[in-house]
Amino acid sequence: MRIIVFFCFALVISAFAVVSAEAETRYVSDQIAVTLRRGPGTEYKILKSLTTGSAVEFLEEEEGYLKVRAKDGSEGYVLKQYISAQLPKAYVVARLEKKVTGLQQRLATMAQQAEGWTGEKKELQRQLAGVQKAMNSEKGQHRRLAKKHQVLQDGAKNVAELLNERDRLKAENEKYAVDLAQLRQDNDDILRKAIVKWFLAGAGVLFVGWLIGKQSRTRKRSF
Known part of the structure; x- marks a missing residue:
């Protein structure tokens, strides 16, 4: 009886002796597959394999x-030497590399946008130049009209x-008006001549087609 009590006491003490720690994420070391066992020893049943970079909760x-x-919720034991608190270097x-690729893509997109903005800026500058030119033209016309008005006032x-x-x-x-009428008449004459030419040509x-057909029929009859 004492032996049984002592054995139970020893089990309790050993349970308290187990080093506990706050749950934290750790990773399987580089380039290996680690077995997750039911207990802390090779004699325990293998539950699953953990590949490199697999995140587990310590x-x-x-x-x-x-x-x-x-991650699937299964709990077990793995050799300490195969678990690291740091993400494997390969990962x-x-x-x-993925981050660099993403940044490069963002830079490329920004460069394209910058090119588009540059093109848009040039287009706006072109439009602005057109507006300024139109304004200058309007100002010039206004000056000419004002000058004509002054001339008319003076000439009144x-x-x-x-x-x-x-x-x-x-x-x-x-x-x-006479020149315009003549041009219209000339145009009508040219059009009529062209119609006559097209008609004669047709x-x-x-x-000619009729003659060729007639000759062909004549030759056939002669044969």
Whole structure:
């Protein structure tokens, strides 16, 4: 009976002797596959294999083994030497490379956007130049109109000159009207001539075709 009590007491003491720790994430070391066992020893059943970089939750340490919890919730023991608190270098490098690639892509996108903004800026500058040119043209026209107005005001003193200018403009307008009518007449003549030519050409083609057909029929009859 004393032996049984002593044995139970020893088990309790050994349970308290197990080093406990606050749960933290640790990783399987580089380039290995670690077996997760039911207990701290090779005699215990293998629950699953953990590959390099697998994150596990560290629960406690016991006799060279660490008790961990895998992502799927399974708990077991792995050799302490195969578990690290740091992410494996290969995964760190991969993450850094991925981050660098992402930054490079962002830089490329920003460069493209900058090119687009540059093009848009040039287009806006071109439009602004056009607006400024139009404004300058309007200002020039305004100055010309103001000058003409002043001239008209000055010339209003001489009605005869104004009447002469009116007559001159009227004559020019009539001349332009005559020229326009002549141009229209010339255009109509050219169009009619072209229609006649097209008609004669078509008739000639039909006539030649008729002659060729007639000759062909004559030859067939002669044979």
